[in-house]
Amino acid sequence: MTKVKVFVTLKESVLDPQGAAVQGSLAKMGYGEVADVRIGKYLELTISETTRDIDSVVKEMCEKLLANTVIEDYRFEVEEEN
């Protein structure tokens, strides 16, 4: 089994209203030092043994389903396990 961590984030140029809402709430709660909040997705994939190259398979999955590459960036880390 291989564990892969995928991070999907909005591109810098894309507005993040959810992040802005969280930042506003934090400010009201007394955490005015938080200047900016950006919210993304964090996925943990467990991949069973395969003859395919993990890196290229994960890249394909990100491009096709996990990230919307028009407005989102992604990166991933492959972790060996067992």
Add this chain to the structure above:
Amino acid sequence: MTKVKVFVTLKESVLDPQGAAVQGSLAKMGYGEVADVRIGKYLELTISETTRDIDSVVKEMCEKLLANTVIEDYRFEVEEEN
């Protein structure tokens, strides 16, 4: 400015229907080797200079707003910047 990366994930014991849906879609798309998908949140906080201790402030924010500690776990990494 300090950058903090926060990872909020569902606890192991909590069902993740969103992850199950993504895993099902991946299987239909020909990625049957993906045995499990868990989906969480990934937040990037930018924190301006403060006299408070960053670690304890971030912990407080997670407990109070960013994570629902009944069903979610969180961890964070503090990165110095500029």
